[in-house]
Amino acid sequence: MAIFEAVDVAKSFGVIRALKGVSVGIRAGEVHAIIGENGAGKSTLMSIFCGKAPPTTGELRRNGKPVQFHRPLDAQQAGISIAPQEINLVPDLTAAENIMLGAHRRGPLGIDWKATRTLASEHLLKIDHSIDPATRVSALSKAQQQLVQIARAAATSADILILDEPTATLTSRETEKLFAYIRAFRAAGGSIFYISHRLDEILELSDRISVLRDGAFVCELDPRTTTKEEMVQAMAGRAIGKGNPAPHVHLENREVVLSVRGLTRHGEFEDVSFDLHRGEILGVSGLVGAGRTEVAKCIFGLTRADVGSVDLFGERLDNRSPLASIAKGLVYLPEERKQEGIFPLLSISENMAMPSLGRYGGLLRLRNGDMMKEVDGFVSRLRIKLGSTGDPITSLSGGNQQKVIIGRWLMKNARVLIMDEPTRGIDVAAKFEIQQELRRFTDRENLSIIFISSELEEVLDVSDRILVMHEGRVKGMPTAAEATQESLLQLAMS
Structure with a gap:
């Protein structure tokens, strides 16, 4: 009973x-x-x-x-x-x-x-x-x-x-x-x-x-x-595909869009170095507390490094700040979407278009029709489930809110995305759809992505290479093709 x-x-x-x-x-x-x-x-x-x-x-x-x-x-x-x-x-x-x-x-x-x-x-x-x-x-x-x-x-x-x-x-x-x-x-x-x-x-x-x-x-x-x-x-209600969406090969022949050397913030991470290539998805794995989010925030300019350098498209970023990073095409999607990712009092369309409003300025007012056409395009491509784009973003499920945030920066024409746990709370089918869409963007738009996730299976599915961290240090960077969940976990605990 x-x-x-x-x-x-x-x-x-x-x-x-x-x-x-x-x-x-x-x-x-x-x-x-x-x-x-x-x-x-x-x-x-x-x-x-x-x-x-x-x-x-x-x-x-x-x-x-x-x-x-x-x-x-x-x-x-x-x-x-x-x-x-x-x-x-x-x-x-x-x-x-x-x-x-x-x-x-x-x-x-x-x-x-x-x-x-x-x-x-x-x-x-x-x-x-x-x-x-x-x-x-x-x-x-x-x-x-x-x-x-x-x-x-x-x-x-x-x-x-x-x-x-x-x-x-x-x-x-x-x-x-x-x-x-x-x-x-x-x-x-x-x-x-x-x-x-x-x-x-x-x-x-x-x-x-x-x-x-x-x-x-x-x-x-x-x-x-x-x-x-x-x-x-x-x-x-349908069969869902699975598996790695065709990882890229010969990345070493591609342009380096982001180069991090010896980045250190005492007490958080030490001597972090890696390159991100054009069109690459670089997974970042490690146990909670490994320093992944701290490195991401430092690269973006939310915190200051004690030592080390960050080059974006060959230009040294000495005075990093979130505003300067966004202006240069580098964007960070935070782990806590409710506290740091959405504007809860605004609509779905306003949340997505917020960083791009300047692009739709008319003589006396916004070219709302052009803006909504682009918003609708990303809603369709990311398969966002909603009633109307004019509804408040809080009317959406957590996973669909995350899709709006992703769409926001794709609409802004970001060239490097740092995504911190982007599919947390998102169902299996939606994860696969997002992975496929990200791969399409890296293929067609030359978007480059740093993809931070605690789920080893997801990191293996979406990444070209995987940077593994433990206690603030880089422990290895295998390709997705040669890595397994067991080998990643061993690196993350070493």
Whole structure:
């Protein structure tokens, strides 16, 4: 019997039907995976489950009885809590204060801080013992913040947890600890809705798999008998290609567009050197904390190097800044798209066209028709799922927001892209489409790309060569043809 279920739930946002009569439920002591492409309705359904949004039609049932959630607190009181994909913590509070936010233990004179911190530590230790509960969240890594967020969901004493892409920022060690926690939670009778684009995780953890497509329930799969290929086809409604999209050869004969020599920023990375050739996709691999993002930000000009040089198209960039880099055709796409990548109050078209507005200046106003024609072209090429380009960008799924950001800089005619975890939170089909589109741009437009990713399979699929980092140093640079996941992991841990 289902302890919680949605019955014929639909949700509309204006004319857009995000959910179309979905019925799914969860049993006690079960991990129920919900999978689907970006825009399939997963996040909308989870928002309804945790009280962030009411259904337009249909109903929710808890232990067979209809319930209504008007706010997240209503869902928490019904024993349902969510750890969302995007980090949603208070940075100036400690890990313990974030975990117990709104659930502080009270004493005779107010908050009993000792009891509150003790309870927070107990919840955190069940997931990861390496995080100091007294540390401010702003001082924690993204992976640690994600674990704190999961501990906060568990601290509500919920018996149903919703985990949305929980391992997106985690190392393999942290992922193993989280899996151990999930199994213990399930063994104790708890239930988990698990959303992830990492299909291996779904097959390893789940008891049932429900597939959504275009806002509708498609089918239920048995993880004991299904395959990743069947899962992908059910999500997409079509067969999806796979494999390396024709890596380039003889790159050494091509022009060097970006040359980095001896780049050092003490405490972050040391003596980083490499060349990026015209039309090349250079993958950057390494465990979380290897220094990949720090190097990217330094090349772009967000931080200053202590030693070393960066040459772009043969010109030394001594006074690097983001504005100067963009003007010369070098662009950095940040890892945290919500905090650093989008303009949340603006529309989809405005977000995409923002850096290119000067190109559409008319005598008295913007040549809006020309601009929208180009925006529509990139929407089509990148297969962005949307209602209208005039809708706010926050109406899109995370993966489609990322596609808008990619389109923004392709529209700006960027010549070198540094992409930091560009497909995090994007489904398998969309990843393949983006990989193919990036390859087409490197072939036809002579675009060159530095592609940073924690997923070894993705790095192998998309790259020509792979720069492997460990503890701030370059450990090797094999070609994709000669590398394997095992060899990359060995370099990354050496």
